[in-house]
Amino acid sequence: MAVALLLMCYLATASSEGAPSPPERIAVVGAGIGGSAVAHFLQQQFGPQVQIDVYEADSIGGRLATITVNNQQYEFGSATIHSLNLHMQDFVKLLGLKQRREVAGKAAIFNGEQLVLEETDWYLLNLFRLWWHYGISFLRLQMWLEEMMEKFMRIYKYQAHGYAFSSVDELLHSLGGERFINLTRRSVAESLLEVGVTQRFIDEVIAAVVRASYAQPLTIPAFAGAMSLAGAQGNMWAVEGGNKLVCTELLKLTKANVIRARVTGIALLSTEGKMLYQLRHESDGGHGLDTYDMVIVATPQYQGGSNISFENFEPSVVELPGTYHRIVASVVHGYLNSSYFGFPEPKLFPFSSVLAADNPDLFFNSLDNICPVNVSASFRRKQPQEAAVWRVLSQRPLEKPQLKTLFRSYYSVQTRDWAAYPHYASALKELPPIVLHDNLFYLSGIEWAASSVEMSAVAAKNVALLAFNRWFQHHEKIDQKDLMHKLKTEL
Ligand SMILES: Cc1cc2nc3c(=O)[nH]c(=O)nc-3n(C[C@H](O)[C@H](O)[C@H](O)COP(=O)(O)OP(=O)(O)OC[C@H]3O[C@@H](n4cnc5c(N)ncnc54)[C@H](O)[C@@H]3O)c2cc1C
Ligand SMILES: *[C@@H]1O[C@H](CO)[C@@H](O)[C@H](O)[C@H]1NC(C)=O
Ligand SMILES: *[C@@H]1O[C@H](CO)[C@@H](O)[C@H](O)[C@H]1NC(C)=O
Numbered sequence: 001m002a003v004a005l006l007l008m009c010y011l012a013t014a015s016s017e018g019a020p021s022p023p024e025r026i027a028v029v030g031a032g033i034g035g036s037a038v039a040h041f042l043q044q045q046f047g048p049q050v051q052i053d054v055y056e057a058d059s060i061g062g063r064l065a066t067i068t069v070n071n072q073q074y075e076f077g078s079a080t081i082h083s084l085n086l087h088m089q090d091f092v093k094l095l096g097l098k099q100r101r102e103v104a105g106k107a108a109i110f111n112g113e114q115l116v117l118e119e120t121d122w123y124l125l126n127l128f129r130l131w132w133h134y135g136i137s138f139l140r141l142q143m144w145l146e147e148m149m150e151k152f153m154r155i156y157k158y159q160a161h162g163y164a165f166s167s168v169d170e171l172l173h174s175l176g177g178e179r180f181i182n183l184t185r186r187s188v189a190e191s192l193l194e195v196g197v198t199q200r201f202i203d204e205v206i207a208a209v210v211r212a213s214y215a216q217p218l219t220i221p222a223f224a225g226a227m228s229l230a231g232a233q234g235n236m237w238a239v240e241g242g243n244k245l246v247c248t249e250l251l252k253l254t255k256a257n258v259i260r261a262r263v264t265g266i267a268l269l270s271t272e273g274k275m276l277y278q279l280r281h282e283s284d285g286g287h288g289l290d291t292y293d294m295v296i297v298a299t300p301q302y303q304g305g306s307n308i309s310f311e312n313f314e315p316s317v318v319e320l321p322g323t324y325h326r327i328v329a330s331v332v333h334g335y336l337n338s339s340y341f342g343f344p345e346p347k348l349f350p351f352s353s354v355l356a357a358d359n360p361d362l363f364f365n366s367l368d369n370i371c372p373v374n375v376s377a378s379f380r381r382k383q384p385q386e387a388a389v390w391r392v393l394s395q396r397p398l399e400k401p402q403l404k405t406l407f408r409s410y411y412s413v414q415t416r417d418w419a420a421y422p423h424y425a426s427a428l429k430e431l432p433p434i435v436l437h438d439n440l441f442y443l444s445g446i447e448w449a450a451s452s453v454e455m456s457a458v459a460a461k462n463v464a465l466l467a468f469n470r471w472f473q474h475h476e477k478i479d480q481k482d483l484m485h486k487l488k489t490e491l
């Protein structure tokens, strides 16, 4: 009711002024990939005259971050991007950046005693081996993933035609109908069993992949599970110089005002029939207040998360339920203890990645021999007996004895504690809303469907289109049904 009244006020003011003008000032909270991308897309939609202020409490890039070891930089947060992630590909082209060359490496799954699944160089042999081990499960998984990816890719077409969705459910429904929405509500294990993947394959292979990407068990939603499995299929890339360059360069291109401050509150102000949002923010330089026509919240909202309070909203903007999952990244420069993995002779250890099987006794989730963000043509991976840079992801900080188990010896260890992804078990029957108020949008809720760099970019484009379509009342471009069919006949 209150929303309807506000909307009527707003429609009245807009029409009394003739052709509506674009918003004058927009605030974006958070300069991760979500915030940087939305600043860029908002400018594309509304034009260069709109002032866009981007607030960042910590560092530009957010969960895209690098760490320096021995004068070389390495990815500390999100490391890889799928080849079908088209927004990220577009950004790299637009910004004149390069995709980093992939350095081949093999992976294996470790169950605490031995390596249970080893990847070989030869793709066919690999396939044969998987077939021999797991039979039809492997093919069923491939088909399931391919169908999902194909449907997911529809989003790029919808967005290219300016269509937006007012909720994550609407967005998913337009891509894959009710089935897609169901994939956010049922576990990945359940969904795979249903398409005929065997329990054994799920327990031995899928569990390790899901654990390495989301640090959580097979109870995570099928949609998120599919995203992590797609990542395990190969065809991954990264940005030369570091993934976070996409954020810094997008903000430069947009000429957004980057304000180094933490936003602590957003209040609704109503002056002279005009609705404005007042942002409270604080930094070392003190406190500040600024007003905006539109605000995009591009950082996760959860209890104990970014702590933004919403004031004067009627109905109130409620605190969103759920928590985020902690992951510790340790970047270790040292000598791997290959004995621990059953290879007493270091030279013979052939793997560059080890995923932990679903065994609660294992104190790490994954271990990767990582390459610097700048890889020259002559770069080669370190031999297994040489000192190398490894990234270990674990639930808790690694203790000395654990480090001594994984590494014969090491020169340095640097750690970072991440609030990494939604803790899916703490959910949420419903996915979080996108529209918090007329011109106040929440971008990061999409992570409850799946958390990845590209999902944030997709959400950014959706929010920019939604904000634009709502501002200029292009209602026909919001939540359109049957878009697949509509776009086919329109073209
Ligand atoms: C260890 C790790 C590995 C990962 N691996 C991958 C991977 O391989 N592939 C992949 O696709 N994804 C991966 N992810 C997930 C991916 O990093 C995230 O989904 C994505 O980066 C989220 O981007 P975002 O912009 O939505 O959020 P964030 O990057 O979290 O950005 C939010 C920003 O808002 C700022 N902020 C927060 N509160 C406030 C406030 N009150 N005021 C102002 N600023 C504020 C934060 O400092 C932050 O910079 C990984 C994540 C982690 C942690
Ligand atoms: C989605 O889930 C609901 C509830 O479990 C079920 O009734 C419905 O048949 C499912 N739809 C599809 C298309 O799977
Ligand atoms: C790393 O790559 C980035 C992007 O291509 C480039 O700007 C930078 O100069 C490179 N750094 C080194 C040390 O080669």
Ligand SMILES: *[C@@H]1O[C@H](CO)[C@@H](O)[C@H](O)[C@H]1NC(C)=O
Binding pocket: 304, 305, 306, 307
């Ligand atoms: C948010 O508030 C909680 C509890 O008041 C606090 O523990 C947490 O550190 C705060 N988060 C940030 C990012 O300031």
Ligand SMILES: *[C@@H]1O[C@H](CO)[C@@H](O)[C@H](O)[C@H]1NC(C)=O
Binding pocket: 337, 339, 340, 341, 404, 405, 407, 408, 409
């Ligand atoms: C390496 O692993 C083996 C086997 O688990 C273990 O006995 C040894 O203590 C570990 N550490 C070193 C430094 O060899």
